[in-house]
Every structure is written in C-alpha cells, then in structure tokens.
Amino acid sequence: MLIDTLSRAMLLIVHCDKDLLEIVFLSLRVTCTSIFIATLFGLSIALLLEILQVPGKAIAVSFLNTLTGLPPVVVGLVLYMLFSRTGPLGFLDLLYSPSAMIIAQTVLATPIVAALSHASIRAGGKCVRETAMGLGATKFQALVAVFVDARYAIMAAVAAAFGRVVAEVGAVLLVGGNIAHHTRVMTTAIAMEADKGDFELAIALGIILLSLSFMVNIIFYFSQHKGEKK
C-alpha cells in the first residue's frame, strides 16, 4: 500500500498536478515574501543593536534570542485575535488571507534573521571595523564592511529562517484557515489530506517540502562553511 501511494504521489509530481502546483506556488509566494520582509527588518534590528550603545542592550539581545523560539501556534493565536472582526486590527480585513499568513511568518522569521545576523556581526565585527577604520574608513564605511564581511553568516541566518517558516503549520493554519485555492499551503494541505486519509497528495507535498528543506540546508551549510574564519 505504501509503495502504491508513493508511486501515485510521484506521478502527481511528474505530471505537474494543477492543485499540487497551486499549493506549492502559494507556499513559496507566502514564504519568500515573508522572508524578504523579515530580512529587511532583521538586518535593521541587527544594525541597530550593533551601533546603539545604550543601557539595557544586553536585555534587548536576550529578549531577541528568546523570540527565536516563539511557538508558531501562539503567534497564530495572537494574530488571529488581532485580525478577527472584533479585534483591534479587524478593520484591515486580513484574516484568512495570504497577507495574514505572510505577517505571521514574518513575525516568526524576523527574530531568527536578526539574532543570528547580530551574533555573527558581533563575533567578528570589532576586528573588521578596526581594520576598516585603521585604513581610513569612516564609521559608516566600516559598518558596511562589517556587514559585507558577515554576508555568508547572514545568508545562513536567512536560510535558517526560511527552513523554519516553510515547514510551519500552526500560525498559517490559524490566520490563513486552509481555504482551498486561497490560503492552502503545503503544510496545512498535508495536515488536512492526512486527516482525510488521502495520502497521495500529502506525500507528494511532503516530498516537495523535504526537497525544499534539503536545498535550503545545502545553502545553509555552504554559507556557514564559507563564512567560517580559520
């Protein structure tokens, strides 16, 4: 039975099943958009943490590190309450839309990008900044040099965040609602199809999800490897 289901799942992939492709593309659209926004926010936070010399910075960094472990279902629940018709942001009419899913994934991904980027910048940043300034760079030019030098670590941080949100189900299910042809993504579809006992599509989506995670991990590995200082 397993082999039979697996072969039918493979056929769905090979024949580029319309429903399957729709779900995969929506997943990629939601995840890529959220990762793009999270990268902008995350790098800005990392930059601020690097340049601001204020009391309580250590607490801010600890808080950020804590946020990297945010339970997706809690994020989904909070956003659900905010976006529900009676919630404070209900007037935006975002609940059960891809936009709400993008917001949920951005909330989950931003602390990961920010914390990992900041950690890498902090680790090698002081020496690199001294090199740049010692050669005549301004403070801003030195900061740019620090970010450019940490590019592989930043890429690894983005890949880690991608890996986390693409496989996430709790938050997108709560704010997206898993509506067919509208907010159904790979993870929510897998959960639903498995519940229905229709494993064919679930396994096909699982294979694609696993392949995506594998590719992201390959990028993660090589980014980290290139970023390592000997």
Add this chain to the structure above:
Amino acid sequence: MIGFHAKNIRKSFGGRIVLDLDLHFSGTGIHIILGSNGCGKSTLLKLLAGLIQPDKGKIVPQPGQGAPVLVPKPDGLFNSSVYKNVAYGLKIHKISGMARSERIDDVLQAVSLTHLQKSNALTLSSGEKQRLCMAMALAVQPDVILLDEPTSSLDPHNAAQLEQIILQMRQGEMMVILVTHNISQAKRLADTVTFMNSDTQAAQYSSEAFFKTFDRDGLDGYI
C-alpha cells in the same frame, strides 16, 4: 616634517585611567614604543590612528600631514581574496583604475604574496596573513604607519621577513610607530625609543642613548 604631539592626552576605560601622557613623535624613521603589559601602548596607537578619542587633550598632527594608517591585525582580515583585501584601503581613498591595480601588484610583490592574490585571506598561514596586513597598509602609501606588535605570533623566519619589510619603510620616507615587547627587535629596528614605565610615565630617547642607558637585564624587569 612629519610628526604628532599627543598633547596631555588622557584615556580611561570603565573609570580606570589607562593613559595620561604628553608625548611628541617627529621625523621619518622607525619609532619604537616599549613598555609592559597594560601600560597603554596599544591605546596610544589607537588614539594616534583616530580609532578612539581621548577623554582629555588632543592629538595634534603636523600641518599638511596625511592621516596615519594602522596596520590591521590578522583577526581583522576580510573574508575575501588577498587582492580584494589590499584593494579595500585604496577604494576608501578613492584610488581606482590602473593606479589601483598597479599599487596592489607592487605591494603584493613587496610582501611576496603575488602568487596568492586569488586565495581567500583567511586561508593563509600566520606569516602570510601578517604580510598581507602590511600590504593593506602600505598600498595606501600613508605618511605615518602604526604597527601593534606585528611579529608577536610569528616564528623567527617570518618575523625576520616582516622586519625586512619594516626596514624598507624607513627608506620610503615614512614615519613608522611600532609597539613591541621584543627588546632585541627594538634594538634592530629603532631610530628612537619611547619607553613607557606606566600609564603616566614615558621617556623618549634616541635608539643609541636608550640602549646605553638601559641594559637588557634592567629592561627585562620592566617588560
């Protein structure tokens, strides 16, 4: 005339004064700063380079003199090729095109790293990294070059190679200010010696006068 007046400079970290001095450096050649750990030698170098600002007093350079360049530490090399590491300072100083390529080729040849120009700087050996650091500073062609214990982690062969490069700078009409613990090295290289007894006491001598005044045993007690 090249030179600095570190005018009544004071620097403290976390409420502890690490430097409180008035010093002059003038003329081309190699000026060695000797002193024990924690007497503020590296802080003085960072102040001269403008990396940190004094709490009190100021660094007054000679009029018309270019900004000093602090030779990078191997830990601060960029994660890119040897060529790009050398190019960085030139980019900052807006030297582009043929002039940039020529300077990079010249300094890489001077430090014997031409064959490694495409290698990642972080994969070099300690000696090669230190020579690359020198090349990065030399490419900028500064009037004043500052070095903080450049041979401390090198074997005798690499240290000798680096000393040769430093000696060549003397011929280039540059002012070299070098911090070291190595008395023998100071003896080989110095034109003048600034001896820092503590964070508030420093005396300056010509190399000859210094090594006449202090014998090696006496210096070992301080450094």
